[in-house]
Amino acid sequence: MFAVGLILMTGVVAAGGEPPDWCTTLERWEAKGQGGSAVAGGCPIAGSCDIPAVRDTYAPDASTPFKTIHMHLIVFREDDGSAPAATEQDVIDQMERMNDDFAPYRIDFEYTWLYVDKSQFLHNGDDFLMKQAYAVSPATRCNVYVTSLGGGYGTFAWDSDALTAQGGIVVGGGSFGGNSSVMSHEMGHNLGLWHTHHGVSEVGTCSPCWERADGVDGDTTGDFCSDTPATPVDFDCVYPADNDQCSGAPWAPTLPESFMSYGQPCWNLFTVHQASRMHCWVEAVLTGWLSPGLEPPGNDACSGAIPITGTITDLSTFGATTSAPSLPVECDEGGGLIFENDVWFTFTPDGPADIVNLCLDPLTFDARMAVYENTCGDLTLVGCSDDSCDLAPSVVFDGQCGQTYFVRVGGSADVTGYGRMIAAAFGVCDPVCPWDLDEDGMVGINDFLDLLAAWDTDPGGPPDFDGNGNVGIEDFLELLANWGPC
Ligand SMILES: [Zn+2]
Numbered sequence: 001m002f003a004v005g006l007i008l009m010t011g012v013v014a015a016g017g018e019p020p021d022w023c024t025t026l027e028r029w030e031a032k033g034q035g036g037s038a039v040a041g042g043c044p045i046a047g048s049c050d051i052p053a054v055r056d057t058y059a060p061d062a063s064t065p066f067k068t069i070h071m072h073l074i075v076f077r078e079d080d081g082s083a084p085a086a087t088e089q090d091v092i093d094q095m096e097r098m099n100d101d102f103a104p105y106r107i108d109f110e111y112t113w114l115y116v117d118k119s120q121f122l123h124n125g126d127d128f129l130m131k132q133a134y135a136v137s138p139a140t141r142c143n144v145y146v147t148s149l150g151g152g153y154g155t156f157a158w159d160s161d162a163l164t165a166q167g168g169i170v171v172g173g174g175s176f177g178g179n180s181s182v183m184s185h186e187m188g189h190n191l192g193l194w195h196t197h198h199g200v201s202e203v204g205t206c207s208p209c210w211e212r213a214d215g216v217d218g219d220t221t222g223d224f225c226s227d228t229p230a231t232p233v234d235f236d237c238v239y240p241a242d243n244d245q246c247s248g249a250p251w252a253p254t255l256p257e258s259f260m261s262y263g264q265p266c267w268n269l270f271t272v273h274q275a276s277r278m279h280c281w282v283e284a285v286l287t288g289w290l291s292p293g294l295e296p297p298g299n300d301a302c303s304g305a306i307p308i309t310g311t312i313t314d315l316s317t318f319g320a321t322t323s324a325p326s327l328p329v330e331c332d333e334g335g336g337l338i339f340e341n342d343v344w345f346t347f348t349p350d351g352p353a354d355i356v357n358l359c360l361d362p363l364t365f366d367a368r369m370a371v372y373e374n375t376c377g378d379l380t381l382v383g384c385s386d387d388s389c390d391l392a393p394s395v396v397f398d399g400q401c402g403q404t405y406f407v408r409v410g411g412s413a414d415v416t417g418y419g420r421m422i423a424a425a426f427g428v429c430d431p432v433c434p435w436d437l438d439e440d441g442m443v444g445i446n447d448f449l450d451l452l453a454a455w456d457t458d459p460g461g462p463p464d465f466d467g468n469g470n471v472g473i474e475d476f477l478e479l480l481a482n483w484g485p486c
Contacts, residue, residue: 021233022151022175022182023262025189026202029156043209043221046158049192049280052219052226058279059272060106067106067282069191069289070141071095072318073113074134076122076148079362084115085122085146085173093178101184101259105275107191107282110292112136116418117362122148127170133314134418135165137294142190143168144183150174152182154189157281162190163288181267184259192281193274194223196254196261201233206246213244213251225273229254237266294319297343302376305344305406308423315409317341317365317416323408327370331384335412339368342410347371349399349425357424358407359394365417369393372406379406386412392419399425433486435479437462443482451479 037045048054073091077084086094091113099108121130124147135143145168152171161167169190175182195202199211199222211222211230218226231254232240239252256263259270270278282290296319299306306313320341327337349356360367368386372379382405385393399405409419435443437450451463451471459469465478 020151023185023189023195024151024153025156025186026195026198028153029159032159032161034158034160041208042217043203045224046156047281047284049277049284050220050224052224055224055273055276055280058283059276060279064106064279066108067279067290069107069109069187069282069286070292071109071111071144072136072141073111073144073146075113075115075146076119077115077117078122079117079119081115081117083122083148085148086176090173090177094176094180094183097178097181098183098187101181102187102270105270105278107275107278109187114364114417116364121145124149124170128166131165131168134316135168136316136318138165138167139163139288140291140293140295142187142289145170146173146176147171148173152176152186154186156189157192157285162285181259181264185267188260188270188274188278191278191286193260193270193277195233196223196225196228196258197231197233198223199230200244210246212247213249214247216247219273223260223274225271225277227271227273228258228260231255231261233262235262235264237263296321299343299345302344302379302406302408305346305376308345308347308407308421311423313345313421313423315343315345315419315421317343317367317410317419320410320416322410325379327384328381331368331370331381331386333386335386338412338414339370339408340411340414341416342408345407345409345421346404347399347407347423348404349401356399356405357394357396357422359389359422359424360392360409360419361389361422363392363417363419365415365419366391366412367393367409367417367419368412369395370408371395371397372408373403376406433482434462434465435482436486441486443479443484443486447479448476451476 035044075084075086075091095109095111102108116134130145147170149172152169152175154169155162155167159167169186171183171186199209203209209221211218213230215226222230230244231251234240234254234256237256239254243250255261257266257268259267260274297316298304300320301323320343322340323342327339331337347356358369358371360369370384371382373382374380383395383397385395388394435447437447454461454463454471456471458464458471463471463475465475
């Protein structure tokens with residue numbers, strides 16, 4: 001009885017519908033509404049690489065130099081460092097597989113990677129904030145975010161975000177590692193490829209972009225590659241049995257072997273047209289990714305300091321250079337005075353604030369922090385810290401209301417990474433006009449009466465302007481001296 005029950009249950013699961021649309025590159029692109037350039041009577045193009053004659057000049061052969069794309073992978077874990085979306089071995093295996101997938105087409109990849117302990121983004125809480133906080137030098141590398149979700153999505157080469165923090169690739173840990181080429185598929189989008197089924201399953205039926213099964217206009221419709229036959233979306237490597245309703249021709253044979261299909265089990269190639277498009281789009285848009293250097297962050301120097309406006313500020317020191325001044329000996333907590341690859345912020349206590357506490361949490365690198373006052377050209381040290389809150393720096397100092405301080409964060413060795421800075425203010429600012437006891441903007445008769453009411457009875461209270469522990473004649477004279485508008 002039990003055996004029969006199990007067989008039936010298995011049968012029910014196997015009878016489930018098609019796999020979900022695991023790649024959301026297209027719908028995210030369409031949501032941006034950027035579109036393409038209209039071609040008279042035809043399918044809009046996104047750039048010259050969509051012109052077949054241009055594309056074909058980029059066809060790689062055995063003498064074509066490899067294009068080495070630089071990548072930066074961010075693998076999320078829970079806040080406590082547990083449950084990584086991928087292991088170190090997964091990263092190694094994935095990149096090896098990706099290099100294997102692309103090597104025949106004269107494209108390879110170099111990469112850096114690290115863990116970031118942030119549960120919110122492990123579970124992909126907000127795509128925009130995640131990319132904004134953790135993108136590293138997006139003009140010089142393809143950033144990849146590995147989360148706990150399934151599937152993935154890339155950013156088309158012709159997307160205006162291709163080289164900004166909002167570009168890159170997001171991939172689920174279940175689709176990442178040595179057993180999956182989903183990363184190769186998503187990278188194909190970033191390097192300028194559509195799905196092979198784009199011209200059938202992602203455009204209007206018989207529209208100008210419809211890719212006909214008889215091959216007519218195969219280079220200027222659908223995925224702009226006539227060597228990838230027209231096909232409806234296909235998850236299982238079996239040729240569709242029916243016909244194209246627009247040309248009447250049968251779909252078969254199709255090419256589920258292309259990495260840009262949904263035929264994952266049989267993926268093993270890019271076509272000549274696909275490889276040509278990738279080389280063309282890289283040279284048209286993505287040459288920055290071929291450079292090994294990181295661009296410095298915008299707040300690399302004091303003059304580019306970013307204002308801290310909220311309680312939590314995400315920071316990245318990747319690509320940062322080392323600023324002056326060096327630290328004085330009193331900043332040595334036993335680990336030396338190295339302060340490299342720093343970035344700058346400003347902090348202006350604008351609310352009640354006597355003390356400002358700046359603490360980095362969490363950190364992916366060994367950081368230190370210094371706080372200065374005055375100007376970038378004349379910095380005066382207010383406080384410094386190496387390892388104050390656990391292994392992170394924290395600077396506590398007496399902040400003056402409305403005064404701007406410069407906050408400098410860098411490595412206490414030649415290291416870079418991400419951090420989250422927490423700025424907290426405590427205490428109460430002195431009022432700008434302490435004699436205006438009723439806070440009506442004027443020092444007048446009502447304030448005088450308030451002072452009289454507190455005479456000799458409110459030591460240290462608001463009317464004790466001179467702070468001598470007594471409300472008396474000196475306080476009265478001070479109020480008179482400031483009579484009038486504040
Ligand atoms: Zn896709």
